[in-house]
Amino acid sequence: MPTTDHVVDKRAFQEWVHAHTGDLLRYAKSRVREEDVAEDLVQLAFIAAWEGRKKFAQQSSPRTWLFSILKNKIADHWRKAYRDPVVHGLEPVDAAFFTGDDRWAPGHIPVEWGLDGPDQEEQMQRFLADCLQQLPTHWRAAVEMKYLKEKNAEAICQELGITATNYWQQVHRAKVQLRECISSKMTKNHH
Amino acid sequence: MHTLLLSCRKAAALIERRSFAPLPAGLSVQLWMHTRICAGCKAFQHQSEVIDTLLEQRGNGVDAVSTAPLEQRIITAINDKN
Ligand SMILES: [Zn+2]
Numbered sequence: 001m002p003t004t005d006h007v008v009d010k011r012a013f014q015e016w017v018h019a020h021t022g023d024l025l026r027y028a029k030s031r032v033r034e035e036d037v038a039e040d041l042v043q044l045a046f047i048a049a050w051e052g053r054k055k056f057a058q059q060s061s062p063r064t065w066l067f068s069i070l071k072n073k074i075a076d077h078w079r080k081a082y083r084d085p086v087v088h089g090l091e092p093v094d095a096a097f098f099t100g101d102d103r104w105a106p107g108h109i110p111v112e113w114g115l116d117g118p119d120q121e122e123q124m125q126r127f128l129a130d131c132l133q134q135l136p137t138h139w140r141a142a143v144e145m146k147y148l149k150e151k152n153a154e155a156i157c158q159e160l161g162i163t164a165t166n167y168w169q170q171v172h173r174a175k176v177q178l179r180e181c182i183s184s185k186m187t188k189n190h191h
Numbered sequence: 192m193h194t195l196l197l198s199c200r201k202a203a204a205l206i207e208r209r210s211f212a213p214l215p216a217g218l219s220v221q222l223w224m225h226t227r228i229c230a231g232c233k234a235f236q237h238q239s240e241v242i243d244t245l246l247e248q249r250g251n252g253v254d255a256v257s258t259a260p261l262e263q264r265i266i267t268a269i270n271d272k273n
Contacts, residue, residue: 010269010270017266017269021261022258026256027250027251028250029250030249031250042265043264043265043268046265047265098199102200103198104232109231110232110234110235111231113234113241124241125248129249147246153212164211167211168208168211169204171207171211172204172208175207175239179235179238179239182238
């Protein structure tokens, strides 16, 4: 057996599993729709890490390395979802938010949220999580790819097979939708 | 000659586009002027930034979940590997 096999041995690797599964799973669950998919992605990431353990450079922390592998697995997941032709053609249009002359439509004009207090952040995260679940799949995919930040926009466009314009416009429509959804939850919450 | 006045729809789109690549100088000035006089787009810009931060910070919480069964599954899968 080559000596490099001992760089990360099985016992050390098992300690990584115990030490990092919680954080990796929490991260994955916030970035995909289904919990069991999140678990599968974490498992796939650990298997890939084990199989590629010779590539693990000691100077990088196990946590950083495992996270970068997980992010790639999440990107793969959304790339596949994006390419699923079933989801296309179902997208709502942002036209509903604007008048014929492209002003904000009545009832959709953004009004400052007036955020106060750190306890509000937790609530906002809950609202965001709910609203993300309501996005059409390929908009969600575009958003997730952007915030994984493992790849630059150019590489993402190439992988998704779309133009740069198409890509930022999809992220934009998704954000308009998210803003509207979060706003309505905040309004309900205040009354 | 092009108009100095952006529509709200265009301004909102430029706010997102700007996060991907710098805007051409002319557009950048038009957007700045628009958000100075348009409260709706100014609020949109703030909220877009808040949403960016929220999106980045997802999953950093400390909610305790039991991952023991998953950890066991992973270790079993690794043990099957050789
Ligand atoms: Zn405006």
